[in-house]
Structure formats: C-alpha cells, structure tokens
Amino acid sequence: MPPFRRIREGSAMIPRHAVIRWGEPLLLGVGFVDHDHCEAVEMINRLAAAAPTERLDLARAFAHHCVEHFAREEEMMVKTGFFALDPHRDEHIRVVAQLEEVIRALEAGDPCDDYFTVELPQWFLEHRATMDYVTSGFALDHGWVE
Ligand SMILES: [Fe+2]
Numbered sequence: 001m002p003p004f005r006r007i008r009e010g011s012a013m014i015p016r017h018a019v020i021r022w023g024e025p026l027l028l029g030v031g032f033v034d035h036d037h038c039e040a041v042e043m044i045n046r047l048a049a050a051a052p053t054e055r056l057d058l059a060r061a062f063a064h065h066c067v068e069h070f071a072r073e074e075e076m077m078v079k080t081g082f083f084a085l086d087p088h089r090d091e092h093i094r095v096v097a098q099l100e101e102v103i104r105a106l107e108a109g110d111p112c113d114d115y116f117t118v119e120l121p122q123w124f125l126e127h128r129a130t131m132d133y134v135t136s137g138f139a140l141d142h143g144w145v146e
Pocket residue numbers: 033037069073132
C-alpha cells in the first residue's frame with residue numbers, strides 16, 4: 001500500500017491537535033528505541049502545531065534528539081551484526097542533512113509548514129514501520145536485551 005494512503009487512513013483516528021498519536025501499535029520492543037520514539041512523536045506533534053516563530057528552537061532540539069537517537073540505533077546495529085547497517089545509517093544521515101536544511105529555511109523566515117505537518121510525520125511513521133521495525137526485530141532475535 002502506498003505510504004500516503006496508510007498515513008491518511010491512520011490520521012482519521014488522530015486528534016486534531018496531534019499529527020501522530022503515540023500508542024502501543026508504535027512500540028517495537030526495544031526499550032531505548034520505544035522511549036526515544038515516544039519523545040520524537042511528542043516533539044513532532046509540537047512542531048506541527050507550533051507557530052512559525054516557535055519552530056526554530058523546537059527544530060534544533062528535534063535535530064539534536066535525532067542525532068543522539070540515531071547513534072544509539074547504529075550502535076545496536078553494530079553490536080548485533082545487523083545485515084543492513086549501511087542503508088539504515090545512510091537514511092539517518094540523509095534525514096539529519098534534511099533537518100539542517102529545514103533549520104536554515106526557518107532561519108530565513110520560511111515556516112516550512114508542509115515539512116512539519118506532512119513530510120516529517122510521514123517520514124517518522126514510515127521509518128519506524130520499515131527500517132526501525134526490521135532493525136529492532138533483528139536485535140531482539142540476536143540477544144539484545146536493553
Ligand atoms: Fe528510530
């Protein structure tokens with residue numbers, strides 16, 4: 001199913017003030033991953049609802065959160081010998097670069113509404129459902145207990 005359809009169907013259940021609703025269906029079973037993802041959802045919801053002038057600080061904090069979370073996932077991939085480390089890490093690098101670009105656009109006065117209300121929430125849900133899902137399942141199958 002194309003990702004946009006999945007998101008659209010899901011969003012019918014989401015309260016108007018939130019672009020993503022955190023809940024059990026989003027859990028992956030690795031403690032730090034679920035903890036970080038819960039924080040990410042909270043930050044993404046705040047970013048989507050924020051006035052354009054409030055977005056810059058929130059976006060910088062979110063980029064920092066992503067850098068730290070991605071490093072933790074990459075460490076888990078290395079330690080468990082995950083077979084698709086490179087594409088997953090490349091995707092993290094791409095998203096951090098994109099966030100830096102968006103932060104520059106915010107600094108220049110562009111509110112980047114589509115990015116924060118559509119693209120970023122969609123990216124998070126897709127990334128969780130694909131790369132993070134496979135990575136977490138592999139880690140749990142290979143003795144990861146944290
Ligand atoms: Fe993740």
